[in-house]
Structure formats: C-alpha cells, structure tokens
Amino acid sequence: MGIQDDAAEIRAGGWRTLAALHGLIDSALEKALQAEHRLSVVEYTVLEALSRQDGWHMRMQQLARAAALSSSATTRLVSRLEDRGLLSRYLCADDRRGIYTELTPQGRELLAAARPLHDATLEATLTEAADLPELAPLVRALHDLELIPAAQAKA
Amino acid sequence: MGIQDDAAEIRAGGWRTLAALHGLIDSALEKALQAEHRLSVVEYTVLEALSRQDGWHMRMQQLARAAALSSSATTRLVSRLEDRGLLSRYLCADDRRGIYTELTPQGRELLAAARPLHDATLEATLTEAADLPELAPLVRALHDLELIPAAQAKA
DNA sequence: GAGAACTATTTGCACAAGCAGGTAAGCCGC
DNA sequence: GCGGCTTACCTGCTTGTGCAAATAGTTCTC
Numbered sequence: 001m002g003i004q005d006d007a008a009e010i011r012a013g014g015w016r017t018l019a020a021l022h023g024l025i026d027s028a029l030e031k032a033l034q035a036e037h038r039l040s041v042v043e044y045t046v047l048e049a050l051s052r053q054d055g056w057h058m059r060m061q062q063l064a065r066a067a068a069l070s071s072s073a074t075t076r077l078v079s080r081l082e083d084r085g086l087l088s089r090y091l092c093a094d095d096r097r098g099i100y101t102e103l104t105p106q107g108r109e110l111l112a113a114a115r116p117l118h119d120a121t122l123e124a125t126l127t128e129a130a131d132l133p134e135l136a137p138l139v140r141a142l143h144d145l146e147l148i149p150a151a152q153a154k155a
Numbered sequence: 156m157g158i159q160d161d162a163a164e165i166r167a168g169g170w171r172t173l174a175a176l177h178g179l180i181d182s183a184l185e186k187a188l189q190a191e192h193r194l195s196v197v198e199y200t201v202l203e204a205l206s207r208q209d210g211w212h213m214r215m216q217q218l219a220r221a222a223a224l225s226s227s228a229t230t231r232l233v234s235r236l237e238d239r240g241l242l243s244r245y246l247c248a249d250d251r252r253g254i255y256t257e258l259t260p261q262g263r264e265l266l267a268a269a270r271p272l273h274d275a276t277l278e279a280t281l282t283e284a285a286d287l288p289e290l291a292p293l294v295r296a297l298h299d300l301e302l303i304p305a306a307q308a309k310a
Numbered sequence: 311g312a313g314a315a316c317t318a319t320t321t322g323c324a325c326a327a328g329c330a331g332g333t334a335a336g337c338c339g340c
Numbered sequence: 341g342c343g344g345c346t347t348a349c350c351t352g353c354t355t356g357t358g359c360a361a362a363t364a365g366t367t368c369t370c
Contacts, residue, residue, distance in 0.1 A: 010298070011298075012273075012274065019177065021173065023223040059348085077326085097347065197356095215318070224358095226318080227357080230319065250365080252366070312369105318365080324358095326355105328355085329352105329353090331353105332350080333349090337344100337345085338346100339344095340341100
C-alpha cells in the first residue's frame, strides 16, 4: 500500500466519522423536534435561517441554499410552513419573478419555543458522542472551530 | 447574552458547519457515483462495509447500523443490490432468524471499479471545501483525526 | 416443555426528495 | 419595442425513507 492509498484511506476514514456524527446528531434532532413541535430538521433550519436575516425575509433561492435543498423541495417546504401559518410569501416589488418569504408572528413564536429543545438536544448528543472513542476526536475538533457567521455556513 | 447562550451558539455554529460540509461531500459523491456506476452513496457504503468484513458477510442489522438506515430501508436496499446481482442473501445456520448478505464477484468488481472515483471525488471536494473560509477549519481538523477502524465508524 | 417475551426481518402506507419540464418575468441586442 | 436567452419559481412523476404492524424464530421462566 503506497502513500497515495494511505492518504485516500485517511480521507475515507475521516468521511466515515463525519457521516457518523452527522447521522447521530441529525436523527436525534429530527426525533426531538418532530415529537415536540412537529418540525423536521430542515424546517427548523429554514425558520432559523429566516430569523437570522436582517429584515426576516429571504428569497426562495437563498432559502434553498441555506437548507441545502433543490428548488423544488424548497417550494414544497415553504408551502408546508405557509399552510401552517409559520411564514408567508409575498412578491418582490423590484423583481417580480422573485418571491420573498417572511416569518409570521406564529413562526417566530414556534421557533422561540423550539430553540431550547434544539440546543439541549444538540448538547446532549455531542456529549454522548464524546463518549464514543471513534467520534470523540471530531467532537473535540468541532468545539475548537472558530464561530462561523450563519449566513455563510451553508453556502 | 450569557455564557450559556454563547456555548449554545458555538455548538449551533459547529453543527451548521458540519452539516454544510457533509452536504457538500454527500451530494458530490452522490452525483459522481450515480453518473458513473448507478450507485447511491448509501449503496456504495454498504458494498464497502461488506468488502471490509472478514468473511465478506454481514447480517442485516449490522448493515443497517453501518449505513445509518432503518431496518426497513435496509431490507429494500439489499433487495435492490441483490436484484442487480451485486450481493446475495443466505440464511444463518445457527440463528435462522438472521440473514447474511455477501458480496458476489460482480459486487466486488463494481466496488473495485467505483472506489477510485469515490476517493478522487472525496479528495476533490475536500480540496474545494478547504478554499471556503467557513469550511476550511473543519477540513483541516478532519485531516488531523486519528484513523478510525471502519467497523466502528458508523456505530 | 409450553407459553410469554424478545429479536430479526419483511411489508403496507404516507411523505419528502430530486429531476425534468412548464410558465411567468426580466434582460439584451438590434 | 420585438425576438431570444436567462432566471425564478411551480408541478408531475418516480424513488427512497421511516414508522407501525405482521411474521418467523429464539430464549427465558416456571
């Protein structure tokens, strides 16, 4: 096995670890948010991304990138949330192809209610992962990252 | 904003970064493997996990954990791969509830053909991510992880 | 050693995702 | 200011997923 193979194997191992930790956190958040607030992780992510915007509004495409979704999936996701009264669509004045989405008061309320659970679940899962020898190093590394501006995080 | 909130915000930011990098890699691998070998990432993961087993066989539940899938999804995933002749099922002799899956020669062949593309895509995507200021720290951290034994990686 | 409790796998169903194709709106050169 | 190209969003269709219930086999208890 040459140097090339070693490097590839190291990357593959890192990717397995990353995927494992991601899966652990994702499914824990999914269960918790679904059970308590009937929200999926993507839905929470969208609400959270919206709440972080200056004017609390975003265009569909921005939303799609923030949630790492295709535009068709974004359309339906926004429709679901709109049906539940958590956000509303309205046309851009300047570019009438564009559609803005904006949190409603209920949306902000639900987000405020869900955030503590989200954060607590995240903390609990990270703590749990820190006890697994194969995940612990990545958990430590995550902790030491510089804090990332949210607007860029999912670019 | 108190110390509690700061800690929660750091964890949330780390989670966003982790999710962003995961999404980037996952979709790059998905596209590449799908285009060249009609394999999804999970399917590749399963073949790869099987190839790494001593006797090249695993039970459904092990497979489910290795792929981070529910057991029903695993059933259907194995069925798909079995239909394509990439692996085969056979009953456990000692515990007849259990079902072993085993790579066929074609399965090993396809895996051997797909692995270089997988590894190259992974490398390219990590390189790309290292150029994004918000992902670069995590990429570096990944690189410095200890190599994880594959059998445990997705536990 | 018969029945209860548990485990491994499969199946029915509902739902969310992506892709490809459609429509409406803006932009650009002439 | 009229075609042609591009962009933004929505819809039809197919596929993969999870949950809950069904089935088959094992183990434990008395």
